Amino acid sequence: MKEIKTFFMLTGEDKKQLKKKYFQVTPNICICDGFVVVLNSQGIVSVKGNKNFDTRQWIDIIKICSGDHHVVGLKSDGTVVAWGDNTYHQCDVSAWRDIADISAKNDLTAGISSNGKTYTAGSFEKHITDMENIKKIYQTIGSVVQEYETKIADLKRELNAVKESSKTFQVGLTNSVSDIRPKINSLENAVKTLPNSENLLHFAEEFEYIVKNSDIKLLYYMGNKPRKIKIPSVIGGKTVTDVAEGIFDFTDKDAVKEIYISGNVKINKENHVFKNLVNLNSINVNKDNVSYSSYDGVLFNKAKTELMIYPKAKFGDYIIPEGVISIKDEAFLNCHNLRSIKIPDSVRNLYPYNASDDNDVFYCPWGEDLCSCRNLEKIGVDSGNLYFSSDSYGVLFDKQKHILICCPPKKKGYYSVPYNVVRIQDGAFSNCSDMKGVFIPNSVEQIGSCAFGIGNPSALIEIWGDTNSFAFEYAQRLNIKFVDKNNNYSLFEKYFEGNK
Numbered sequence: 211m212k213e214i215k216t217f218f219m220l221t222g223e224d225k226k227q228l229k230k231k232y233f234q235v236t237p238n239i240c241i242c243d244g245f246v247v248v249l250n251s252q253g254i255v256s257v258k259g260n261k262n263f264d265t266r267q268w269i270d271i272i273k274i275c276s277g278d279h280h281v282v283g284l285k286s287d288g289t290v291v292a293w294g295d296n297t298y299h300q301c302d303v304s305a306w307r308d309i310a311d312i313s314a315k316n317d318l319t320a321g322i323s324s325n326g327k328t329y330t331a332g333s334f335e336k337h338i339t340d341m342e343n344i345k346k347i348y349q350t351i352g353s354v355v356q357e358y359e360t361k362i363a364d365l366k367r368e369l370n371a372v373k374e375s376s377k378t379f380q381v382g383l384t385n386s387v388s389d390i391r392p393k394i395n396s397l398e399n400a401v402k403t404l405p406n407s408e409n410l411l412h413f414a415e416e417f418e419y420i421v422k423n424s425d426i427k428l429l430y431y432m433g434n435k436p437r438k439i440k441i442p443s444v445i446g447g448k449t450v451t452d453v454a455e456g457i458f459d460f461t462d463k464d465a466v467k468e469i470y471i472s473g474n475v476k477i478n479k480e481n482h483v484f485k486n487l488v489n490l491n492s493i494n495v496n497k498d499n500v501s502y503s504s505y506d507g508v509l510f511n512k513a514k515t516e517l518m519i520y521p522k523a524k525f526g527d528y529i530i531p532e533g534v535i536s537i538k539d540e541a542f543l544n545c546h547n548l549r550s551i552k553i554p555d556s557v558r559n560l561y562p563y564n565a566s567d568d569n570d571v572f573y574c575p576w577g578e579d580l581c582s583c584r585n586l587e588k589i590g591v592d593s594g595n596l597y598f599s600s601d602s603y604g605v606l607f608d609k610q611k612h613i614l615i616c617c618p619p620k621k622k623g624y625y626s627v628p629y630n631v632v633r634i635q636d637g638a639f640s641n642c643s644d645m646k647g648v649f650i651p652n653s654v655e656q657i658g659s660c661a662f663g664i665g666n667p668s669a670l671i672e673i674w675g676d677t678n679s680f681a682f683e684y685a686q687r688l689n690i691k692f693v694d695k696n697n698n699y700s701l702f703e704k705y706f707e708g709n710k
Contacts, residue, residue: 235249235250235251235252235253235271235272235273236251236272236273237249237250237251238273238274238275240274240275240276240281241276242276242277242278242279242280242281242294243260243278243279243294243295244259244260245257245258245259245260245263246258246259247263247274247276247281249271249273249274249283253269253270253271253272253286254269254271255268255271255274255283263281263293264293267291268283268291269285270285270286270287271283271284271285271286271291272284272285272286273311273312275312275313275314276294276314277294277300277314277315277316277317277318277319277332278316278317279294279295279297279317280292280293280294280295280296280300280301280314280317280319281293281294281314282301282303282312282314282319283312284309284311284312284321288307288308288309288310288323288324289304289306289307289309290303290304290306290309290312290319290321291303291304292319292331295317297317298317298318298332298333299331299332300314300317300318300319300331300332300333301319301331302331303319303321303329303331306321306323306329307323308323308324308325309321309322309323309324309329310322310323310324316332316333317332317333318330318331318332318333319331319332326411328430328459328460330459330460412426412445412446413432414445414446415442415445416431416432416433416434417429417430417431417432417433417442417445418430418432419445419450421448424448424449425448425449425450425451425452426445426448426449426450426451426452427450427451427452427453427454428441428450428452428453428454428457428475429454429456429457430454430456430457430458430459430460430461431457431458431460431461432460436461436462436465436466437465437466437467437468438467438468438469438470439466439468439469439470440469440470440472441453441469441470441471441472441475442472442473443472443473443474443475443496444473449473449474450473450474450475451474451475451476452475452476452478453475453476453477453478453483454478455477455478455479455482455483457477457483458483458486458487463486463487463488463489464488464489465489466487466489466490467489467490467491467492467523468490468491468492468493468494469484469487469490469492469493469494470494470495470496471493471494471495471496471499471502471504472496472499473496473498473499474498474499474500474501475499475501476501477501477502480509480518480519480538481518481519481538481539481540481541481543484509484519484521484522485540485543485544487521487522488522488523488544489522489523490521490522490523490524491507491521491523491524492504492507492521492524493507493508493509493519493521494507495509499512500512502518505531507521507524508520508521508524508528510534514531514533514534515533515534515535515536516534516535516536516537516538517530517534517536517537517538517541518538518541519538519541520541520542520545520548521545522544522545522546522547523547524545524547524548525547525548525549526547526548526549527549527550527551527552528548528550528551528552529551529552529554530551530552530553530554530557531554532554532555532556533554533556534554534556534557535556535557535558535559536557536558536559537557537559537576538576539575539576539579540575540576540579541576541579542576542579542580542582542583543579543582544582544583545579545582545583546583546584546585547585548583548585548586549585549586549587549588550586550587550588550589550590550604551580551586551588551589551590552590552591552592553589553590553591553592553595553598553600553606554592554595555592555594555595555596556595557595557597557598558595558596558597559574559576559597574615574635577606577615577616577635577637577638578616578635578636578637580606580616580618581616581617581619581637581638581639581640581641582619582637582640582641583619583641584619584620584641584643585619585620586618586619586620587604587618587620587621588603588604588618589604589605589606589616589618590604591606595609596609597609598615599611601628603621603625604618604621605617605618605621605625607628607631610630611628611630611631612630612631612632612633613631613632613633613634613635614627614628614631614633614634614635614638615635615638616635616637616638617638617639617642617645617648618642619640619641619642619643620644621642621644621645622644622645622646623644623645623646623647623705624645624646624647624648624649624705624706625645625647625648625649626648626649626651626706627648627649627650627651627654628651629651629653630653631651631653631654632653632654632655632656633654633655633656633657634650634654634656634657634658634661635658635661636658636659636660636661637658637660637661638658638661638662639661639662639663639671640660640661640662640663641663642671643670645671646670646671646672646705647671647672647673647674647693647705648671648672648673648674649674649675649695649702649706650673650674650675650679650680650681651675651679651681652675652676652678652679652680652681654679654680654681655680656680657680657681657684659688662688662690671690671691672690672691672692672693673685673690673691673692673693674692674693674694674695674698674702674705674706675692675693675694675695676694676695676696677692677694677696
């Protein structure tokens with residue numbers, strides 16, 4: 211049987227006692243960016259080699275540590291201060307409270323509170339979190355609070371023993387019951403003031419978790435072999451039912467290749483959990499899971515009517531299974547190994563749209579997701595689909611081809627928007643870095659502000675059209691090169707012939 215370690219998340223007076231025992235100033239020195247920061251036994255910080263480091267806020271400091279370009283200090287009141295380079299927001303620690311220990315490395319800052327909550331600031335993508343250091347922090351707190359486990363057990367045993375004694379006295383020595391009752395009350399109050407089961411922090415099966423209502427919620431994966439992660443269904447005889455959205459916050463995200471979801475596990479905010487696992491190839495689900503299913507490594511809801519997550523590193527062409535009705539927002543976000551996609555008749559996640567309303571709203575968020583897939587060459591739609599369509603160039607539209615939703619980012623050369631299109635969605639051409647020009651006809655009356663990219667679009671792409679068109683006004687407003695097709699008609703016919 212694997213060892214299950216249990217630590218308390220402290221509250222109230224316990225925190226004060228923990229601080230009294232451990233919040234003692236230990237002089238230490240940090241070297242950062244060529245200068246030295248010194249903490250003495252009185253909690254005073256001094257700096258040598260950097261005149262810009264203002265230490266006026268660095269009072270009552272009990273510990274200092276440093277990353278590559280920043281220094282962090284833990285104050286006796288549990289707050290944290292930081293100074294230095296903040297490119298990756300590694301110094302954004304002013305909101306942290308009740309912190310028991312801190313650590314810093316590279317462009318990262320980490321802290322843990324006395325109730326077991328972890329705090330992080332900085333870049334997780336550039337560097338790997340120092341897991342061993344984080345675990346040492348947990349162990350430091352755990353070595354103290356484990357004493358409370360024994361305290362709870364002893365008090366409960368004593369309470370039960372006294373209660374049993376009181377029953378005997380009630381039979382033979384009724385007058386003595388009043389002598390025992392104060393002790394029972396005292397013991398009951400002592401047990402009530404101790405942390406309950408929901409304040410316990412556990413470590414087992416490479417996960418940190420809490421127990422609530424006899425069920426387990428996984429908080430973080432703490433293992434050292436993240437290539438293939440199994441999210442368990444049972445730990446220590448208790449059922450795993452919930453997974454926090456930050457479960458991979460302390461994981462080498464680049465190393466995760468496969469995830470297996472077992473039992474009745476439910477994941478909070480699936481798109482957030484998986485969004486940074488850039489090398490994830492497959493997600494597989496146990497057939498008994500009541501919330502999810504999987505097919506070919508792709509995550510669906512149980513009934514396979516909603517496509518939830520397409521793994522970012524999954525390679526090649528993909529045909530969405532028939533029967534899928536909706537595609538979740540961010541399901542295909544930044545799936546750069548996706549080459550082509552085929553949408554079946556059943557997909558109809560058309561957001562609120564009323565063709566008779568002049569202010570109709572058409573929003574297809576997963577259309578923007580497809581536009582983020584840099585190597586996507588073609589989007590195909592079954593002809594029987596009542597909500598979406600595509601043309602021979604693999605461009606995605608609504609059914610009537612009034613709205614251009616997404617041009618595959620890998621499309622090259624020139625493209626002519628069909629003459630019946632009236633709107634071009636945000637993101638439609640945002641990642642088409644190999645395209646040279648787009649002809650936009652006079653029928654187009656609306657173009658998303660980010661249709662050609664966020665901020666100032668690439669100067670390499672040209673918009674072709676008439677000078678009295680909405681496209682002309684749009685190009686001028688966003689500083690995109692505009693070419694009048696009437697003044698360059700021979701080139702227009704050459705570039706867009708057969709593409710009109």
